[in-house]
Amino acid sequence: MTDWILIVDDEAMIRENLKAYLEDEGWRVAAFEFVAPALDWLRAGGGACRVCIMDMRLPDMDGNSAIRILHQAYPDLEFLIHTGSSSYSLPEDLRAMGLDDSRVYQKPLADMAPLAAAAQRLAARGGST
């Protein structure tokens, strides 16, 4: 059975490219420009979404806050951070959620394979629990 993956990124081409790549890898992808619709989508059922790729600089809120909100609502949801900011560092509370530097992917990604592999690992881990 194919897993859902949630992408939140305001850059359309990034969103589209990630979606294309992950779909090629066999994921079912839900991609949003804003956090709010993503949350709506999750509330509306969101399928068996276990992994979220989150951009940091978003039009409606910053990525860290979005992760906190989503984590609160869906504690099993795992996050991968995909940011264009060079100075990004994980806040402590996010680290407390189990996130570490290996979850952070710096844009531009010349190769999306490691990101996809990480998503795969997280989905598998979530599935096993």
Place this chain on the structure above:
Amino acid sequence: MPAPPPSSPPPSPPSSSPLQPHGWPRPLYRWGLALAAVIGATTVTLLDPFSYHELLLDRWFGPASPDLHGFTALLRHAVWLLVPLGMVTVVALSWSWLLQRQVTQRTRQLQWELNERRQIEMALRESEARFRDVTEATSDWIWEMNEQLRFTYLSERFYALTGIAPHQVIGQAPWEIGSAHSVADQEHGSQAWKVLEQRRPFRDFVYQTRLNGNQHEGRYLKVSGKPIHDVQGRFLGYRGTGADITDQIRAETALQNSELRLRRIIDLVPHMIFAKDRQGHFLLANRATATALGATVDELIQRSHAAIHRVDEETDRMLADDREVIDSGVPKFIAEETFTDHTGRARIMQTLKIPFVEPDLNETAVLGVAIDVTEQKHAKEEVARMRLYLRNIIDSMPSVLIGVDPWGYITVLNQAAEQAGGISWEAAQGRFFGDVFPQLERQFEQVRQAIRLGRPIKTPRMTLDLQGELHYADVMVYPLMADNASGAVIRMDDVTARVRIETTMVQTEKMLSVGGLAAGMAHEINNPLGAILQGSQNILRRIAPDRPQNRAVADAIGIDLDRLNLYLEQRQILRFLEGIREAGARAAKIVADMLSFSRRSESSFALGPLEEMLETVLRLAASDYDLKKKYDFKRIAIERDYDPHLRLVYCDKTEIEQVILNLLKNAAQAMAEEGTPAPMITLRTRRETDYALIEVIDNGPGMDEKTLKRIFEPFFTTKEVGAGTGLGLSVSYFIVTEQHNGRLSVLSKPGQGARFSIRLPLSREALP
């Protein structure tokens, strides 16, 4: 000149018994009266008219008888006549005898008296002559005064001597013409006036005349006198002698003044002047001596040195010196001796002791002159100390200091100069500086100019080749003008380090601005770059014939995917796509590099095992075989020169590895480009006092100075366009200097390889 002895009164004639007016002695006179009586009686008798004698005859012969006649009568008469005659004769004879005796006696007496008188006269005359001679020979004169005490007479000598005219004196009282000589004399003088008024004798009264005579000043007169009285004891005036003692007084005054002046002079002399006898008694001491010994000059005289100067050790030594001089009769010079004055202050004296015979003592004494040389000695010591101090100063200066004369011959070198020239000051003295310091030879013109113009001449950042290393030096030539001893000082400061620091700072500033700029735009660039890179990847994936999704879609629309790929390949579309991907990747790398020009947190710092890190880098480099970059790391000989004492380095391991990798790649690339025959890279580590040194040394083409100057600048590259970003070394530089507070330097010359030195601080405190 001693005053003439108090003039004795002129020798008066010896006093004689008062002469009677007639000149006869009283007994003779009585005899004469008797004789006259007898003669008178005889005469009366002879002419006796009353025949008194008859009576007498009768008494004698009996009464004359009238019968006596003729003869008897005649006889009678004859007897009468003869008896008185005989009596008279007897009387006359005895009278004559008596008279004769008297006359003889008297004559003898007169003769004696005459003699006496003559002798007295002679003596008087002699006395007078002698007196006159004496009076004339000495400067004495005779004076007389009447009972009103006014001068009535002055002997010629007075006028001759004093040149005072008689009319100025005669009729004057002594107090009208003179005043007492001195205060003491004034008292004496008023007493003398009193004496005069009391008509008593006086002696040796000195007074000064107000009369000038033929002199400019009044004369000093010394007078003695005694009152004269007549027989009745009436006061007639004064008589006396006087002398002009002006010359004597003047001589005495001069002598006194001279002594006073000498005394004053020796008291004025600040040095100690003294004379001592054999036993160490002071015969003479000036004020300086007395002051030093805490006494007055008078207290010192005739007292023994030992009693006054109570520093036994010094006293013993000084007295021993005195005796040595007295015994040997040879002056002694004591260059330095200690003397503790009465306040307890130790002084250093320079003393000369001279033997001399003290006239009153009739034995050899010692005359000493002691000069306080404490100050000089201190000054001398101070000069020596100062000299040493100055020497220390110039020696401790890091600058090379070379003192030269106007002809360029070395006069002084400081320690830095001795080291730079590899020669000692003594050996270099008198040699031409250009011979000792060939690198400064061209400065001779500056030396001459500096001396001529009298101002310093600067040659900034002169490049020097020191044992194959490029150094910068600021050379300053200062003219020396003091003491007319013209010359110059050449000061050379190695400013290599400063020049590098300055360059570094410029670089750092540039990099930080690049970093700041990059950070601002990174996000905006990274998103489009992501789109490009991810897009390229998706394109390549979605045209790949082996993917089932691709095939499914192709089949659905009736396209042969293999043929499409053939087309894409033939038209080089795949190549272009690859180009897009690569360009995107390179742009991403540039942005990433630029972003590293910003300060980072220390969180990633840890103690890294240096050797391990270097081996990791070597492995990474070896795997970085790049056909396109035309170099093969495996062809390069690697020499490891690791310091066993340097094991751990506190650093951001990844960053430092990146820096070393970058240096290795640059070296390999440069050697490959140049085609260096036996390419070799030496990795060397050294533990320095404050730094861990990591060096990457190659034997490649090296770099010229122009390249070296700019090598750490961002975007500066010697590689062909596209081969490098131009940020590698500047990023390395930034990582080392800014993030690790270390140093990155390079030494290179064209054709002589390059040596990059990374220095990382050993202490964590030195980290940013």
